[in-house]
Amino acid sequence: MKHKYGFVTLLLIAVAFAGYCFTALYVGSREKGEERFFVVTSFYPMYIAAENIVGDAEGVTLTNLSEPQTGCMHDYQLTPEDMKLLSRADVFIVNGGGIENFLSKVAKSYPDLKILDASQDAGLLEDNSHVWMSVEKHKKQVENIARGLCKMDEGNREYYEGQEEAYLLKLSKLEEEQKEIRSKIQGKSMISFHEAYAYLAEDYGLHVAFTLDLDEERQVSAGEVSDVISALKENDSAVIFAEELYGSEMAETVKKETDAKVCFLDTLVRGDYSSDSYLSGMEENIRLIKEAYGVE
Ligand SMILES: [Zn+2]
Structure with a gap:
């Protein structure tokens, strides 16, 4: 009998672990210990960039507002759940360039929420906000995100800087391939x-x-x-x-x-x-x- 319960316990642990992995990969939320600093991104490419900076930072939760299959946000309508999520956020990381057409609504509803525009000085083409598609310009977005997080969450500054350096190095390798x-x-x-x-x-x-x-x-x-x-x-x-x-x-x-x-x-x-x-x-x-x- 003892053996049997041992097996059940093991099975339960395995199921719980699988559930955790699934959550981390598909729900788009990273939580480490006590939530101290809550980061929300607007859509997929911003989440991936932020995820590479946030990594396992202490006390930081990272969540994506939209679904991983939402795609571009040109016609996105904020839901009441989205607004609730943003009401808890310390910072909202956006691509900018007008792709998040709902930003003025967010700013009006939550005037104290910090909005981090990743495209600042990234060299947007006219009337075209798909700037992450340029590796060179996406590096600037990653830098902007890292700079912003370092400023707002001083305690993790060194960690963020290390993460940034490592990710930029990987992006630079892509850039080199492209140049060739x-x-x-x-x-x-x-x-x-x-x-x-x-x-x-x-x-x-x-x-x-x-x-x-x-x-x-x-x-x-x-x-x-x-x-x-x-x-x-x-x-x-x-x-x-x-x-x-x-x-x-x-x-x-x-x-x-x-x-x-x-x-x-x-x-x-x-x-x-x-x-x-x-x-x-x-x-x-x-x-x-x-x-x-x-x-x-
Ligand atoms: Zn688009």
């Missing part, structure tokens, strides 16, 4: 099916021949289809950068009429909450871009 490819493909053309890829074009020195913004589910007009086809005819070696979720239908349409190369790239706004997801997503983008332009 850039030297071989700059000046070549791309056609973009998502505004976010303008930042990739910038990192690789590519010429954006045409942009069709498919950032959400929508109908593409016949006029837009013919615009894409003529842009492809004028730039016959251009590669199409598309997002699988909203761009694949249009890619199929275009493929029927041209022999254009389509590169399905991750906009890095969805995934699980593993802290390396930006790095692995961008690494895969690099591989696909290399392949599409025939870089050895």
